[in-house]
Amino acid sequence: MLCIKNNLDTGEISDDNLLPENSSTSSSSSAYIIGHNTDLSTEILLRLPLKSLLELKYVSKQWLSLISQPHFVRLHCLQNRPSINGLFLVKPSYGKIQEFEFIFLDGKHTEPVPIKTLAFVNDPAGLRVEQSCNGLLCCSSFQSHISKRIYYIYNPATKHYRMIPTSRMICSVSLAYDPLKSPHYKVIFIWKNDAVNYHMEIYSSETRSVRLSSCHLPASKCMFYTSGVFWNGSLHWIRLRNSSCYFDIDRDALKVMPMPQTIDGNNGLRVEYFGVCRGHMHLIQMYGTSMTHFDIFEMQSDYSGWTAKYSIDLEPLTYLYPQPVLDESVFSGEFLYRCRFSVLLVNEEEDSPSLVLQVPNKIVSYDIRKKVFKKIHDLSPVAQGDGMKIYR
Helix, strand or coil: CEEECCCCCCCCCCHHHEEECCCCHHHHHHHHHHHHCHHHHHHHHCCCCHHHHHHHCCCCHHHHHHHHCHHHHHHHHHHCCCCCCEEEEECCCCCCCCEEEEEECCCCCCCCCCCCECCCCCCCCCCEEEEEECCEEEEECCCCCHHHCEEEEEECCCCEEEEEECCCCEEEEEEEECCCCCCCEEEEEEEECCCCCEEEEEEECCCCEEEECCCCECCCCHHHHCCCEEECCEEEECCCCCCEEEEECCCCEEEEECCCCCCCCCCCCEEEEEEEECCEEEEEEECCCCCCEEEEEEECCCCCCEEEEEEEECCCHHHHCCEEEECCCCCCCCEEEECCCEEEEEECCCCCCEEEEEECCEEEEEECCCCEEEEEEECCHHHCCCCCEEEC
C-alpha cells in the first residue's frame, strides 16, 4: 500500500513524494516497481476517474508527464466515455472580470469548483468566454478593438492555455474538439472585409497554423454571427423556418441541413435549445411565451432529418415553482400562476435521460422516463435573472 504525500509548503513535485507506508524492504520494492514501471502505471491510471487523475498529477514528475501526454488523454477518453459532470454558469457582469457559478449535475457540492473567474492570463482588456466544446473554453480579450482582439483556448481541467492573435474583424468564433477521436482541436473564425463577402479561417492545434477556407459563405445568412454547434465532424447553425446549414470541416464544404416542419400561422417561433450531448444533437423549438408541452428532436447521423425523440410535459413545474404572471387577456386583469423556465441541457445519459432546467432562483433536473423533478442547485442572488450563459 502506498502513502501519497505532497510538499504542500513548497509546492514542489518530486518522485520522493511516492513513499512506502512502512519501512519494510518488500513494501519499498513494490512501491518502486509500481511507481517506475510506465506500462503498469499507465494501466492503473487509465482506470481512474478524471478527478483522481487531476490530484495524482501532483504526486510526482513522472506521473505528471504521463497523465499530461496526449496519447494518455485520448486512451482515457476512449475507455471512460465522458459524461457531463457539471455546467459553468456565467453570472451577469458589465466589468472586465467574468465570474462563474459551477452547477454539479448530481446535486452534490462537496467537490472543488474548477474555476470561479478567468485568471489564467493577465489580459488588461479583460476576458470573456466566447464558446465551449467538450471541456475546452474559447475566450477573448473582449474590451480590445475587434481588429486587435486576442483569442485564448483554455482547458480548466489542466490549467493550460494557448493564445491565438488575429487582425481580422471577427464575426464569430467556433471550437471543434472531439477528445474521443483526437487530442487536437480546431478553431474556426468567420470574418468579413466588406459589406458582402464572408470568409472562414481554420486554426489547427496540431500544426499551429491557420489556413483560409475556400468555402463560400452567403452574406444573407446572418446566422454566422453566432458560434456553431460542433457535432459529427461539422459545425452547425440554425435558421428558423428555412433550411439551416453545417460546415464539414475536413471536406471544407458548406451543406444544407433540414429543419423540422413548423406549424403554419404560428408567430413567436424560437429555438429554446440547440446542443449536443454524448454524441446526440438535439433541438427544441417553441411557440409563444409559455409552452410546457414540446418535443425534443434529434438529428439523424446522415442528415436525412430530425426525429421527435421525446415528448415532454412540464406542466407540473407550474405547481412546483409557481410565479405570478399577468393574464394575457387585457380584459381580465387577473394574475395566473405559471413558471418561467429555460432548458440548459438535454442530458442524454443511457439509463436516465433528463433535462436540466433553470427556473426562478434554482436549477432543477427532470427525469424524462420517470417524469420526476429534482432540485440540484440554488442560484446565488447575483446569478438569478435573465442574460446568463451556460458552458460545459
